[in-house]
Amino acid sequence: QKEVEQNSGPLSVPEGAIASLNCTYSDRGSQSFFWYRQYSGKSPELIMFIYSNGDKEDGRFTAQLNKASQYVSLLIRDSQPSDSATYLCAVVEAAGNKLTFGGGTRVLVKP
Amino acid sequence: GAVVSQHPSRVICKSGTSVKIECRSLDFQATTMFWYRQFPKQSLMLMATSNEGSKATYEQGVEKDKFLINHASLTLSTLTVTSAHPEDSSFYICSARESGPRPQHFGDGTRLSIL
Numbered sequence: 001q002k003e004v005e006q007n008s009g010p011l012s013v014p015e016g017a018i019a020s021l022n023c024t025y026s027d028r029g030s031q032s033f034f035w036y037r038q039y040s041g042k043s044p045e046l047i048m049f050i051y052s053n054g055d056k057e058d059g060r061f062t063a064q065l066n067k068a069s070q071y072v073s074l075l076i077r078d079s080q081p082s083d084s085a086t087y088l089c090a091v092v093e094a095a096g097n098k099l100t101f102g103g104g105t106r107v108l109v110k111p
Numbered sequence: 112g113a114v115v116s117q118h119p120s121r122v123i124c125k126s127g128t129s130v131k132i133e134c135r136s137l138d139f140q141a142t143t144m145f146w147y148r149q150f151p152k153q154s155l156m157l158m159a160t161s162n163e164g165s166k167a168t169y170e171q172g173v174e175k176d177k178f179l180i181n182h183a184s185l186t187l188s189t190l191t192v193t194s195a196h197p198e199d200s201s202f203y204i205c206s207a208r209e210s211g212p213r214p215q216h217f218g219d220g221t222r223l224s225i226l
Contacts, residue, residue, distance in 0.1 A: 031212065032212045034214055034215075036217075041202075043204045043217040043218060044155070044204075044217050045217070046113075046214050046215075046216060046217075049214045051212065088154070088155075092212070097143060097160070098145070098157060098160060099215055101154050101155050102154070103154050
């Protein structure tokens with residue numbers, strides 16, 4: 001059973017601070033990694049994707065990937081109340097094209 | 112770019128009714144489309160994967176005769192919930208992806224309520 005693990009939270013962050021979200025995965029051959037944001041009652045929205053080891057930055061978001069440790073993270077800088085949502089880590093299996101989702105981390109940004 | 116349109120957004124109907132949900136990729140060719148179901152406070156559960164022109168591949172435990180999937184073109188997939196019952200009430204979400212190691216882009220979802 002291929003697994004993607006996330007801390008369910010909630011992760012409470014003051015406005016303006018950095019939110020740090022972590023994700024581990026079990027399939028060592030996985031090649032593609034994604035972060036989605038899901039507001040309550042809405043569908044997931046792609047935030048970041050990363051394929052290579054290292055950091056990838058897009059605006060206030062930075063994704064970090066360490067394949068040796070089977071670990072991917074998301075940093076949200078200058079957190080805003082509108083960032084309050086559930087963040088889903090997703091990994092594509094090495095052998096296929098399906099996304100395996102983590103359970104999500106709920107983030108609460110307090111003004 | 113990468114917009115996926117899903118209709119209808121909400122359906123309320125009587126038990127025994129069949130419901131059809133459409134998923135369209137508006138600005139890209141979706142070689143693969145996925146159908147998910149999400150119950151309250153739970154993560155997304157993949158129901159099936161469909162490739163254009165091929166039969167859908169269903170996940171274990173998903174009844175293919177109850178959840179009919181058609182992916183007739185590179186921009187359209189449909190999910191038909193046949194003879195829906197209250198236990199089929201859920202949030203159904205489609206996603207679409209171009210060929211290659213590309214992200215999946217999600218539609219807005221369809222909230223299905225069976226009375």
